[in-house]
Amino acid sequence: MSTTIATRDKAPRRRGDVIFAGIARGAGIAILVALAGVALFLTLEGFPALGASGAALDGAANFLDYVWPLVFGTLLAAILALLIATPLAIGVALVIAFYTPRRISGVVGYMIDLLAAVPSVVYGLWGIAFLGPQLKPLYQWLEEYLGFLPFFAGPASSTGRTILTASIVLAIMVLPIITAISREIFTQTPQLHMEAAMALGATRWEMIKLSVFPYARSGMVSATMLGLGRALGETMAVAMVLSASGVVTFNLISSTNPSTIAANIALNFPEATGLKVNALIASGLVLFVITFAVNFAARAIVARTERERS
Amino acid sequence: MKRTSFRRAIVPGVAVIALAAGLSACGAGNEDSGSSSDSGLSGTLTGEGSSAQEAAQTAWRAGFQGENSGVTVNYTPSGSGAGREKFIAGAVDFAGSDSYLKDDDEATELSDAKERCGGEDPVEVPAYVSPIAVVYNLPGVDTLNLSAETIGKIFNEKITTWNDPAIKQENPDADLPSTKITPVHRSDESGTTENFTDYLEKASDGGWPHEKDKLWPLKSGEAAQGTSGVIQAVKEGEGSIGYADESQVGDLQVASIKVGEEYVAPSAEAAAKVLAVSPRAETATDVSMAIDVDRTTTESGAYPLLLASYLIACQHYDDQATADLVKGYLTYVISEEGQQTAADNAGSAPLDAELADEANGIVSQISAK
Numbered sequence: 001m002s003t004t005i006a007t008r009d010k011a012p013r014r015r016g017d018v019i020f021a022g023i024a025r026g027a028g029i030a031i032l033v034a035l036a037g038v039a040l041f042l043t044l045e046g047f048p049a050l051g052a053s054g055a056a057l058d059g060a061a062n063f064l065d066y067v068w069p070l071v072f073g074t075l076l077a078a079i080l081a082l083l084i085a086t087p088l089a090i091g092v093a094l095v096i097a098f099y100t101p102r103r104i105s106g107v108v109g110y111m112i113d114l115l116a117a118v119p120s121v122v123y124g125l126w127g128i129a130f131l132g133p134q135l136k137p138l139y140q141w142l143e144e145y146l147g148f149l150p151f152f153a154g155p156a157s158s159t160g161r162t163i164l165t166a167s168i169v170l171a172i173m174v175l176p177i178i179t180a181i182s183r184e185i186f187t188q189t190p191q192l193h194m195e196a197a198m199a200l201g202a203t204r205w206e207m208i209k210l211s212v213f214p215y216a217r218s219g220m221v222s223a224t225m226l227g228l229g230r231a232l233g234e235t236m237a238v239a240m241v242l243s244a245s246g247v248v249t250f251n252l253i254s255s256t257n258p259s260t261i262a263a264n265i266a267l268n269f270p271e272a273t274g275l276k277v278n279a280l281i282a283s284g285l286v287l288f289v290i291t292f293a294v295n296f297a298a299r300a301i302v303a304r305t306e307r308e309r310s
Numbered sequence: 311m312k313r314t315s316f317r318r319a320i321v322p323g324v325a326v327i328a329l330a331a332g333l334s335a336c337g338a339g340n341e342d343s344g345s346s347s348d349s350g351l352s353g354t355l356t357g358e359g360s361s362a363q364e365a366a367q368t369a370w371r372a373g374f375q376g377e378n379s380g381v382t383v384n385y386t387p388s389g390s391g392a393g394r395e396k397f398i399a400g401a402v403d404f405a406g407s408d409s410y411l412k413d414d415d416e417a418t419e420l421s422d423a424k425e426r427c428g429g430e431d432p433v434e435v436p437a438y439v440s441p442i443a444v445v446y447n448l449p450g451v452d453t454l455n456l457s458a459e460t461i462g463k464i465f466n467e468k469i470t471t472w473n474d475p476a477i478k479q480e481n482p483d484a485d486l487p488s489t490k491i492t493p494v495h496r497s498d499e500s501g502t503t504e505n506f507t508d509y510l511e512k513a514s515d516g517g518w519p520h521e522k523d524k525l526w527p528l529k530s531g532e533a534a535q536g537t538s539g540v541i542q543a544v545k546e547g548e549g550s551i552g553y554a555d556e557s558q559v560g561d562l563q564v565a566s567i568k569v570g571e572e573y574v575a576p577s578a579e580a581a582a583k584v585l586a587v588s589p590r591a592e593t594a595t596d597v598s599m600a601i602d603v604d605r606t607t608t609e610s611g612a613y614p615l616l617l618a619s620y621l622i623a624c625q626h627y628d629d630q631a632t633a634d635l636v637k638g639y640l641t642y643v644i645s646e647e648g649q650q651t652a653a654d655n656a657g658s659a660p661l662d663a664e665l666a667d668e669a670n671g672i673v674s675q676i677s678a679k
Contacts, residue, residue, distance in 0.1 A: 055416050058525055128539070133546050158492040158547035159532060243533045243543070244497050245526075255492060255532040267535060270361070270389030271499035271524055274417040 039288065046282030048275060056275035058246070067283050069248045073258030074287065077163055077238065078231035080252075081170035085231075086224050088171070089178035094208065096179075097186035109183065116176035124240030127169040132160030132241065139164075139253040150250050157255040161243040164252040169237050174227035181226065185219030186212055218305040225298030229291050235262035261287040352380030355635040359386075359393020359406030360619050362501055362555060363438045365656035367406065373651050374642045383639060390501055390619075397622055398422045403636055404623040408501025410434055410600035411622065412593050420593060427624035433676065434598040435669040437643050438619040438652060439585055439659040441576035442506055444565040446551040447544050448472060448489065455480045457568035462510045462518030464551060465493045467531065472549060480568070487549075494543045494552035497533035499524040505603070505617045506553045512605040513614065555617070557657020567615055570608035578659035580613035586662040587612070597625055597672050599665070616659070623676065630678040637676040644669045 049056070050063050060066035092112060096105040139162065143154035193211035202210055213220075244259035244267075259267075265280050272280055357367070364387035371383040386393075390407040397405035398419065411420040411432060423432040444461060446454060451472075456464075460476050463469045469476055473486040496503045503526055510518035520527040534543040537554045544552040544562060556564075556576045566573035574580055584607055591600035605614045621640055627633040642648045649660035661669065 128542055128546075155490065157532065158490070158550055159494075159543045160546070161532070161534070161543065239497075239535050240539065242497075243531075245529045245531065245533055247529045256530040259497075267498035268525070271391040271501075273391040273395055273419070276416075 039285075042281055042285035042288055046278060046285045049279035049282040052275050052279060057279050063279065063282060066279060067261075067286050069246050069258050070261045070264050070283055071286060071290070072248050073163070073244070073246075074232055074260040074262070074290070076250075076258060077167050077170060077242075077260055078228055080164065080167035081174060081231045082224060082228055084168060084171035085174045085178060085227060089175050089223075089227070090182055090220065092175070092179045093182035093186055094212075096183050098204065098208065098212075109180075112176050112179045114176075115172065116180075120173065120234060120236040121240070123169050123173055124237040127165060127237060127241035128161065131169065132162075132165050134160070135162075135165055135168075136160040142253055151252045153251050154254055156253050157243065159243070159255065161241055161255065162253050163242060163257040166238050166242040166257075169241055170231045170234055173234060173237065174230050177230055178223045178227045181223035182216065182220055185216040185223075189215045218302040221301045221305070222298050225294055225301075228294050228298075232287065232291050232294065233262055235266045239263040239266045351378045351634055351638050353631050353635055354382045354384065355404075355632070355639055356402045357383070357385045357393070357404040357406060357621075358388055358396045358402045359622075360390045360408050360438070360501060361387040362408055362440065362617060363387065363406040363619050363656075365557070366438050366652035366658055369651045369655035370639075370643050370648055373648065374639055377642070378638065381635065381638075389499075391499075394419055394423070394622065398426050400426055403627070403632055404621055404640070406437070406619060407622055408617060408619045409504065410591060410593060410598070410620055412591075412600075423622065428626060428679070430625045431595045431597050433623045433625055433640075433672055434600055434620045435640065435644060435672055436585065436599055436601060436618050436661065436665065437621040437640075437669075438656070439578075439581055439616060439661065440619075440657065441556040441578065441581040441613050441616045441659065442502055442509075442553055443556040443559050443576045444551065444553055444567065444615070445541070445544050445559050445562040446565055447548055448487070448563065449548065451481075451484050451486065452563065453481075454484065454563065454565040455568065455573040456565050458510060458513035459515045459517035461565075461567065462514030462516075464491055465495070465510065465531075466518055466520075466528070467493065468517075489549035492532050492547050492550040494532040494534055494540050494547070494550050495526040495528075496537075496540060497526070497535050500536075501617055501619065502537065502553065502555060506615065508603070509605045509615045553615075555657075567613070569612055569614065570610065572610065574611060574613050576613050576615070578653060578657070580611055581616040581659040582662050583609060583612045584614045584616060585618060585659075586665060597675070599669060599672070623673075625675060626677060626679045628679055633676055633678040637673060640673040640676065641670065644673060 053060070053062055057063065057066040096109050100108065139156040139160065142152040143156040146152040147154055189212045193215065194207055197207040197210045238260050242257055242259065242263060243255045244263060245256045246259050247256055248258055249256065261283050265284055269280055367385040367387065371385060374383055375381055385406070390409065393402070393405035394407050394411065396402045411423050411434065413420045424430065444456065456477070457480060460469065460480060463476065470491055471488050472491055473488045478486055501524065504522055504524045507520060507527065508522035511520065511522050526533065532543055532547065532550065534540045537558050540552045540554050541558055541560065541562065544550045564575060566575045584604060585601060587607060587609055588601050588604040591602045594600045601618060603614065603616065603618060607614050621643065623636050623640060627636060644661065644666055646666070649666065652658045653660050
């Protein structure tokens with residue numbers, strides 16, 4: 001009696017197992033196929049641009065000359081954004097995890113998550129119409145008093161649509177990603193570690209320094225890298241906010257700024273024809289490779305710190 | 311227990327599906343009743359191209375669909391280049407383009423379009439003519455007169471302050487401040503930039519040393535995305551100057567440009583006047599009205615800084631229905647009514663009667679093979 005029930009129970013479960021395994025495997029393969037498809041498309045379509053020169057590349061002598069200022073702009077904007085966002089995000093995550101009562105921290109966390117739900121076009125509009133004009137006096141001040149630094153050589157933009165403004169917008173956009181992941185990891189710090197630190201007479205800051213940060217380091221790195229990925233690929237907000245001229249410069253407050261790969265594609269694709277389309281796609285491939293490398297590096301760092309700990 | 315929760319979940323779902331089905335049935339019903347249209351035209355017409363034409367196309371579509379209730383016109387304003395490409399590939403029935411088709415070292419669009427149209431010359435008619443305004447933001451200076459040479463030097467960043475002698479000389483009465491000039495240009499490729507730089511190249515007597523280009527040739531200056539971006543940047547930045555479709559300038563200050571010995575403000579009539587006296591391009595045929603705008607005209611009251619946007623179609627289509635639709639739509643667009651609709655809604659300049667007649671003659675020949 002009991003055996004028949006057991007087999008009857010087992011048979012449907014096995015079928016479910018098979019179906020579920022099939023679906024899961026299918027999902028995994030689909031992702032790989034999609035990624036390979038994108039890489040293949042970018043390579044095939046971008047290839048003709050590698051030998052191009054002149055008009056199709058906006059007057060650049062070869063593809064490397066064309067894409068280099070864009071790569072520079074992409075990295076500059078993303079790194080500036082991370083310089084602003086990372087300390088801020090980790091601070092916010094610490095506040096949520098350790099410094100506020102649970103009830104308030106829940107609300108703050110929810111608010112931060114809400115930032116991730118705002119569409120990038122809206123950030124773009126906000127950057128042009130509000131943030132840029134607000135930052136104008138700051139840029140004038142920087143030019144006047146810190147103009148001896150190459151970053152603030154000026155002349156200060158009269159509209160505030162500079163790479164620094166774009167980076168601040170980007171920073172706000174990547175803030176929720178870094179905050180959410182850091183917060184998760186902070187709250188997973190073993191209670192015993194923290195209590196041990198406290199028992200040794202550590203203040204709350206020392207406790208965080210001694211027990212939370214070492215535990216969360218790899219998580220913080222991967223959170224930052226995910227944020228970097230988002231900042232590298234962000235298109236719409238940058239295209240709208242940035243006054244881009246395609247130059248290579250470290251001057252952060254003038255209206256002559258480097259463009260980014262993603263923004264350059266968005267701006268020029270609509271009117272592009274022929275070889276120009278190939279050039280844009282090839283620049284997309286470069287961005288693809290950069291983001292891939294960033295993620296790869298993040299993985300490597302995480303894996304290494306985990307190995308060290310174990 | 312489990313059962314109830316399942317049912318609780320599924321009932322609203324079923325209700326939603328039922329409602330959706332009911333609504334779509336309603337929609338279909340409406341379409342059916344509409345297909346018995348007055349003109350006998352029905353079906354779907356698809357076009358793609360110039361984003362400058364977007365506002366006008368929306369108005370034309372509404373007007374045309376109002377007259378022919380069985381017709382649906384779709385126009386995707388994804389840019390002139392994309393429109394021409396899709397037209398050549400046969401993906402759309404007609405294209406809107408800010409420049410006429412031509413063959414050059416970059417692309418062979420004219421030959422390709424010819425091939426798409428079964429070896430016949432493609433139809434090209436000007437449909438949307440709009441003056442480009444030079445806008446500026448300078449509180450206290452309500453009128454500003456500029457020659458093409460001065461505009462060229464300003465945008466080439468050779469004249470950098472508003473009280474420069476060259477500007478002063480043209481505006482003896484204005485109280486010009488020493489504010490820094492910030493020239494604003496488009497950061498995306500655009501027909502507006504192409505027409506603006508074409509004007510500067512031809513009319514500025516060397517004040518603008520660059521060739522015409524869809525993409526701004528200088529690697530400096532303030533760049534903004536789209537017409538609205540330029541307007542926004544000029545509005546925000548005191549001392550800035552930019553160029554934008556005249557219909558979009560809103561309450562910004564607009565400069566008058568020097569034509570012959572007088573200064574002319576942008577207007578629909580002044581732009582239409584230039585088009586009427588401009589010569590045809592080399593690629594013009596019996597069915598193609600490709601025009602090389604005369605940027606250096608000295609005609610009194612003419613405004614040569616303008617954008618002429620074309621509709622591109624084939625002379626013959628494979629099936630009767632498409633041919634009728636293209637012919638019907640293009641005829642409407644070029645008609646006095648269509649041009650007036652665009653002028654009211656998009657601020658464009660209605661075609662000159664002579665040009666409209668010629669375009670009408672070409673479009674009326676569109677037919678099935």
